Amino acid sequence: MLWIKNAYVIDPAQRLSGINDVLVKDGVIVKSAGSLQPADVLEALEAQRLDDVLQVEGEGKYLFPGLIDVHVHLREPGQEEKEDIRSGSRAAIKGGFTSILAMANTTPIVDNRALTEFVRLQGERAAMARVYPIAAVTKGFLGKELVEMMDILDGGAVAFSDDGKGIQNAEMMRLALEYAKLTGCPIISHCEDDSLAGHGVMRKGEMSARLGLRGIPASAESVMVARDVLLAAETGGKLHIAHVSTKESVQIIREAKKMGVDVTAEVNPHHLIFMDKDVSLTDASYKVNPPLPSAEDQIALLEGLLDGTIDMLATDHAPHTWEEKTRPFAEAPFGINALETVLAAVWQNLVLKGKITPDQVIALWSVNPARRFGLPGGTLRPGSQADLVLFDPEYREMISAETMETKSQNTPFLGQEMQGFPVMTIVGGKIRMAGRKLLDNKEEA
Known part of the structure; x- marks a missing residue:
C-alpha cells in the first residue's frame, strides 16, 4: 500500500491539476484527494496500521500518469x-x-x-x-x-x-x-x-x-x-x-x-x-x-x-x-x-x-x-491501474554512459547536465525506480 502526499497532481483525463494525495493498493489507484488525514487513508486502503503503508512525500514535485x-x-x-x-x-x-x-x-x-x-x-x-x-x-x-x-x-x-x-x-x-x-x-x-x-x-x-x-x-x-x-x-x-x-x-x-x-x-x-x-x-x-x-x-x-x-x-x-x-x-x-x-x-x-x-x-x-492505441493507463482515476511518475522539476543530472541504462549513447545530450527528471516510477503498483535507482522485483504497493 502506498500513500503519495502533497504532490502537484496532473491528470488531464480528469481535468485535474493541483496539490493532492494519491493512494494505491493492490496495483490500483484507490483515491486521489487533497490533504488526506491518517484516518482517511486507513479507511480507504482498508488498513489497520499506518506502518503497513509506504508514505512518499511529494511536496515540490509533480505526480502524473x-x-x-x-x-x-x-x-x-x-x-x-x-x-x-x-x-x-x-x-x-x-x-x-x-x-x-x-x-x-x-x-x-x-x-x-x-x-x-x-x-x-x-x-x-x-x-x-x-x-x-x-x-x-x-x-x-x-x-x-x-x-x-x-x-x-x-x-x-x-x-x-x-x-x-x-x-x-x-x-x-x-x-x-x-x-x-x-x-x-x-x-x-x-x-x-x-x-x-x-x-x-x-x-x-x-x-x-x-x-x-x-x-x-x-x-x-x-x-x-x-x-x-x-x-x-x-x-x-x-x-x-x-x-x-x-x-x-x-x-x-x-x-x-x-x-x-x-x-x-x-x-x-x-x-x-x-x-x-x-x-x-x-x-x-x-x-x-x-x-x-x-x-x-x-x-x-x-x-x-x-x-x-x-x-x-x-x-x-x-x-x-x-x-x-x-x-x-x-x-x-x-x-x-x-x-x-x-x-x-x-x-x-x-x-x-x-x-x-x-x-x-x-x-x-x-x-x-x-x-x-486502446491501452490501459493515461489517468489517475480511482480504479485505474497504478502506473505513476513522480517528477522533480529541479533535479539535475549529468548524462553519461555510466548513468544510462540503455546500451547505446547516440544522444546529443551526452556529457551535458540536464534538469527535470522522474525520481519515482511505478508500474502496476510496483515501484520500479526510486531516487533515480532501478528496483528489481519490488513488492506491489
Whole structure:
C-alpha cells in the first residue's frame, strides 16, 4: 500500500491539476484527494496500521500518469548489441515511461505471431516498463504481401507498421488500411517517398548545400502523408502518421481531420528542439529520419501540437552502437537515443521556455496515446491501474554512459547536465525506480 502526499497532481483525463494525495493498493489507484488525514487513508486502503503503508512525500514535485511512448526501437531480436528489450525497458523506466510500443524493424522482422509473442514475453520477463509489440504491415517489409493481422493481433500486437522503410505501393497501403479495420488497430505510416528521398542524409535546403550533404526534400514526407490520408478517407481505416516533420504535413493532417478522416499524428521532441542548422559534420547524433526541420517547419510543428492537429509526442528512440555513430555523417545510420533524456529535454527546452505547459505534456504523452492505441493507463482515476511518475522539476543530472541504462549513447545530450527528471516510477503498483535507482522485483504497493 502506498500513500503519495502533497504532490502537484496532473491528470488531464480528469481535468485535474493541483496539490493532492494519491493512494494505491493492490496495483490500483484507490483515491486521489487533497490533504488526506491518517484516518482517511486507513479507511480507504482498508488498513489497520499506518506502518503497513509506504508514505512518499511529494511536496515540490509533480505526480502524473505514467508516460506512454508509441514509437520505440528495442532492436531485439537480432540487434542486441544496440539494445535489447530488457535494457530498453529499463531505460524507459528511468525516463518516466511506464508503457512503450516496440517497432517491428528487427532481425528478423516481427511479421508473425511467434515473434510478436516473443517481444511481448521478453517485456514481461524484463519486468520493468510494459512492452507492447507493433507488428509489420507486410511480410519482411517487402511491401508485397500483408501479414496475418488477426493471428498477430491474438499474439499481442497493438498496431501495425513498416516503420523504417514505409509502404511505397499505394494499393498495398489501401489494402492494409482496409484489412486492419478487422483488428481495430491503427496502421502507423512511415511517410517517405523513396524516389524523392533518394540517398539524402539531412533536410534539403540552404544548410545541406552549405555542408555539402545530400538533402531529403520536405516533399518526400508530405507527398506520402497526402496519399495516406486520402486512402484512410476512402477506406475508413484507422491511420496514425509517425514522426511528422514538415509544415506541409501538418497542414494536410489538419485538413484531413476537418474532413472527418480517422487520422492521428505524432511529433518527436528532437524535431521541436533541434533544426537543420544544428547539424554538424562531426556529430552524427543529429542524423535522424525524418531529418531535422527548418525553422519554418519547426514553428508549424509546435502550432500543430498546440491546436490538436498533432495528437501526441513520441521519442522514436533509435539506439546504435558507438562505432556506427562515429562514422562520417553521410555514412552513419539514422537515429537518436532518447528514452532517458527526452523528458528533461522537453522540460528544459519547451516547458521552462513557456512553449508548452506541463498539463499539455501529459495529455500528449499519456492520455492521448492510451486512447488512440486502446491501452490501459493515461489517468489517475480511482480504479485505474497504478502506473505513476513522480517528477522533480529541479533535479539535475549529468548524462553519461555510466548513468544510462540503455546500451547505446547516440544522444546529443551526452556529457551535458540536464534538469527535470522522474525520481519515482511505478508500474502496476510496483515501484520500479526510486531516487533515480532501478528496483528489481519490488513488492506491489
